[in-house]
Amino acid sequence: MRNVSDIIEDYLKTILTKSDQDLIEIKRSELARMFQCVPSQINYVISTRFTAERGYMVESKRGGGGFIRIIKVQPHDEVDLLNHMIKLIGNQISQMNAESVISRLFEEEVLTKRESNLMVAAMERSLYHVTTLHRDHIRANILKAMLHTLKYKEMS
Secondary structure (H helix, E strand, O other), X not given: OOOHHHHHHHXXXXXXXXXXXXEEEXXXXXXXXXXXXXXXXXXXXXXXXXXXXXXXXXEEEOOOOOEEEEEEOOOOOHHHHHHHHHHHHOOOOOHHHHHHHHHHHHHOOOOOHHHHHHHHHHOOHHHOOOOHHHHHHHHHHHHHHHHHHHOOOOOO
16 A cells, blocks of 8 residues: 555656646645645655655745745756766765665666666665675765766677
């Protein structure tokens, strides 16, 4: 059974898809009322499911006339997207954020399903028998190396 967070995410992605500007503005309280949940549930969905790694930019204004603006970021081309992801990764990355990067690349059709699955497998925390800090550094280096490799097409 799907949870409320999944339903809210799907709803927001659907209205984003229907938007001709790749952006939507919503009111947190109205959305919470619509889904019969607390506003913090809306905050949770937006902060975890609409991240830069997943291809979104979020702006918000608090107060009476406040809103949340979600913008779907469109890369110029594959290399631009890969460079952006490499920059986002930085010196360390959690397993969850690494999987978000990989998921985005799959959704943008930069990766095949098989490549995506292989990369997710390589990000698995149980493979790294070091401290969390070292694990996140190693994971970032491996993921960035894979993304750098993807920037260059095979010559055959």
